[in-house]
Amino acid sequence: MTAVNIELPPKLIDVFSGDADVRAAWGGRGSGKTRSFAKMAVVRGYIFGMADISGIILCARQFMNSLEDSSLEEIKRAIEDEPFLKDYYEIGEKYVRSKDRRVSFAFAGLDRNIASIKSKGRLLLCWVDEAEPVTDEAWRTLIPTLREEGEGWNAELWVTWNPLRKDAAVEKRFRFTDNPRVKGAEINWRDNPKFPAKLERDRLGDLAERPEQYPHVWDGDYATVIDGAYFAKHLTDAKIEGRIGKVAKDPLMALRAYWDIGGTGAKADATAIWIVQFIGREVRVLDHYEAQGQPLATHVQWLRDSGYSSALCVLPHDGSTKDKVHDVSFETALQDAEFETDVIPNQGAGAAKMRIEAVRRLFSSIWFNEATTEGGLDALGWYHEKKDEKRGIGLGPNHDWASHSADAFGLMAIHYEQPRIQSRQSRYGGRSSSSTSWMAG
The missing domain is CATH 3.30.420.280 (Nucleotidyltransferase; domain 5)
Structure with missing residues (x-):
């Protein structure tokens, strides 16, 4: 296997190092977490294939009405960024799979298709993006399906989300836990060495025009006000005025x-x-x-x-x-x-x-x-x-x-x-x- 360098935001290096059952990242917009997890998913698929391990990498979200709502485009973009991955994978309009047919990607919504995941075959890895609204019931169904293991590896759960409420199931399970098999990190825009100039303009615009939304959108804080909230401006003023x-x-x-x-x-x-x-x-x-x-x-x-x-x-x-x-x-x-x-x-x-x-x-x-x-x-x-x-x-x-x-x-x-x-x-x-x-x- 050829050695290659994979660039990641520094905060995610420890997350993807060593053994784990769960790897997680949470934070605000522009952090690079979704792009990084997509890249590591296709890299992990390549590693599985080179080791002659066959199976499915599942990319899930709570809500997915069609492939347009899935992580398919992120997976495709991650493959196209690395020449060695382009040589290994076959990309179709609605699918991604290795040319040797050992590894394929599947996409599912947990709100409607959670029961069908049990019959998807050999799951090597599951990445749940936009995981904040995933219910505890869905986690209880999903996690036991990740039971495959072999010499030096086991099926892992990867989770990425933008925090919204502190009592969300994803927060309790994967952020506030002492389980040593869960590796996670908070990552925000300032932790992304490739933070785009366009997003910097958007960030500064929100800071100036929507200060009540800014901490949640960009700094990964829990939402204290949401768009259209009746008292959003009043709460912001109360904070500024020390009330x-x-x-x-x-x-x-x-x-x-x-x-x-x-x-x-x-x-x-x-x-x-x-x-x-x-x-x-x-x-x-x-x-x-x-x-x-x-x-x-x-x-x-x-x-x-x-x-x-x-x-x-x-x-x-x-x-x-x-x-x-x-x-x-x-x-x-x-x-x-x-x-x-x-x-x-x-x-x-x-x-x-x-x-x-x-x-x-x-x-x-x-x-x-x-x-x-x-x-x-x-x-x-x-x-x-x-x-x-x-x-x-x-x-x-x-x-x-x-x-x-x-x-x-x-x-x-x-x-x-x-x-x-x-x-x-x-x-x-x-x-x-x-x-x-x-x-x-």
């Missing part, structure tokens, strides 16, 4: 707990709570809590254990709805637990949009205790409009993991504005307010 940091509880001022009510069971909506104090014109956000599928007693215990037994529990309109079986509501159950409660009436059609606009009006006065509200900040940064891509129209807030915390936060903004609205109604002949103004503490 996300350390915020202490004022022992003399009232505590308020703003709820979005979930349910029990594995598939139930989550329950979310924000702990807030109104001090003068400032809104101090002290804490955030979210739990899925837990009974009310669990949420109450968190309030007590966290020192919020005196908090006024502000509930959405369904807080007064009685359970059909037990004839009890969240409101009465909390009162039985010796909490004061306040239920915000149903705002009717457009309630979600009203909450969003109320938050936007209030945001410049909001301060967050970062250490205890990290999960809630993630939710606010993610909360975005669902769109009909074909018609190009908005369909209102997307109901997903972030919406529960966002709804509870919106309830807080509505409640903050309520005394002023009621005061105006009274001044201009409307009904007078019976609520105690938040200015009283």
